[in-house]
Amino acid sequence: MATFTGYQTSAIWIFVIATMMILPGLATLAPAPSNLKFLEECKSKLHDGCGKEIVDTIMKKWSISDGCCAELVLMGESCHIALVNKALSGPLAKLNKTVAFTKSAEIWTQCFNKRKGLLVKTRSTPKTTEKHPFVKEFPSPL
Numbered sequence: 001m002a003t004f005t006g007y008q009t010s011a012i013w014i015f016v017i018a019t020m021m022i023l024p025g026l027a028t029l030a031p032a033p034s035n036l037k038f039l040e041e042c043k044s045k046l047h048d049g050c051g052k053e054i055v056d057t058i059m060k061k062w063s064i065s066d067g068c069c070a071e072l073v074l075m076g077e078s079c080h081i082a083l084v085n086k087a088l089s090g091p092l093a094k095l096n097k098t099v100a101f102t103k104s105a106e107i108w109t110q111c112f113n114k115r116k117g118l119l120v121k122t123r124s125t126p127k128t129t130e131k132h133p134f135v136k137e138f139p140s141p142l
Contacts, residue, residue: 039086042079046071055087058103059095069111080108 043051050068057064064072072080084104088097 035082038079039082042075042083045075045079046083051083054107055092057107058084058100059092064107064111066114069114072108072111073115077108077112080104 046054050065050071053062053064053068054072056062081104084101088095088100092100
């Protein structure tokens with residue numbers, strides 16, 4: 001009958017302990033259910049074509065359409081950031097994260113400013129032609 005020597009027992013214990021220490025580090029953390037729900041809600045606010053267009057714009061030097069810009073702004077900045085983070089931890093993991101986050105912020109700013117510009121242009125002008133005494137008249141930039 002085989003018996004274990006002190007050396008063999010020690011080697012087995014070291015192997016077992018090392019395995020127990022390493023395995024938890026290799027496990028991937030599952031996102032919290034509330035985070036998954038938030039991501040699904042964000043994703044539902046953006047149709048697939050716009051999602052692909054935004055990803056393509058982040059990956060390449062393309063510009064984003066006005067329609068997708070409007071959807072992006074209506075979706076909200078927190079949703080945009082969450083979806084970009086999720087994409088960069090999954091299918092877009094090979095991208096340079098600094099460049100991708102910078103491009104993502106540029107896209108958000110561009111779309112937000114476009115949307116803000118559209119809102120300013122669509123506001124009705126005051127019916128009175130009387131000028132306020134403290135307002136100087138500047139030439140129109142357009």
